[in-house]
Amino acid sequence: MTRKFSAAAETELKDILDDFPNKKSALLMVLRLVEREFGMIDDGGMELAAATCEVSVAHVLGMVSFYTHFKRPFHGKHRFMVCATLMCSIGGPSGKCDQSLAVIHRRLGIAPGECTEDGLFSVEKVECLADCNRPPVIQKDNDHHVNITDALLEELIDSLLTREGRSKEHYAGQKGIAMNARIPSISVKQTVPGPQGIR
Numbered sequence: 001m002t003r004k005f006s007a008a009a010e011t012e013l014k015d016i017l018d019d020f021p022n023k024k025s026a027l028l029m030v031l032r033l034v035e036r037e038f039g040m041i042d043d044g045g046m047e048l049a050a051a052t053c054e055v056s057v058a059h060v061l062g063m064v065s066f067y068t069h070f071k072r073p074f075h076g077k078h079r080f081m082v083c084a085t086l087m088c089s090i091g092g093p094s095g096k097c098d099q100s101l102a103v104i105h106r107r108l109g110i111a112p113g114e115c116t117e118d119g120l121f122s123v124e125k126v127e128c129l130a131d132c133n134r135p136p137v138i139q140k141d142n143d144h145h146v147n148i149t150d151a152l153l154e155e156l157i158d159s160l161l162t163r164e165g166r167s168k169e170h171y172a173g174q175k176g177i178a179m180n181a182r183i184p185s186i187s188v189k190q191t192v193p194g195p196q197g198i199r
């Protein structure tokens with residue numbers, strides 16, 4: 001394993017581990033630290049989390065694939081998560097989730113489960129984002145947006161395109177690429193023993 005935490009992250013890690021009765025129980029918080037430190041959780045990040053918490057990489061993968069909010073390598077740099085649970089499906093005065101998905105598709109060429117070819121943007125339908133009385137609700141990376149209207153979403157996309165040096169028409173006519181979200185890849189042989197010594 002070659003991945004290491006920075007000195008600052010090591011300090012944070014010590015605080016996290018101090019808060020839990022054992023290393024295994026700190027795994028979720030350690031994964032959040034890995035995500036912040038490296039911008040996503042890739043194979044190297046999972047191995048680092050496994051070694052830190054003294055669990056198998058398979059155990060870490062199970063956690064990372066269950067909690068779909070974690071940023072993974074197959075997601076776009078900018079990740080749209082559109083709540084498609086009941087209240088956002090029914091919608092409110094601002095609109096409903098299908099409208100948000102339609103705006104994202106029209107502007108960026110991506111449907112749920114897809115990423116733009118250049119890897120800049122991806123979109124997913126997700127379960128309830130815990131703001132059911134203010135539909136439709138979306139998250140863009142770590143930003144939470146409620147009562148999102150088509151116009152607000154257009155503005156958000158425009159500002160992201162400008163930030164990334166793309167014209168407003170850049171993705172017109174392009175098709176998205178499926179994110180292979182369900183295909184994990186552990187490229188490095190696991191060397192950390194699991195709780196029962198499993199290798």
Ligand code: FES
Pocket residue numbers: 083084085086087088089128129130131132133135137
């Ligand atoms: S149903 Fe969309 S936030 Fe709960």
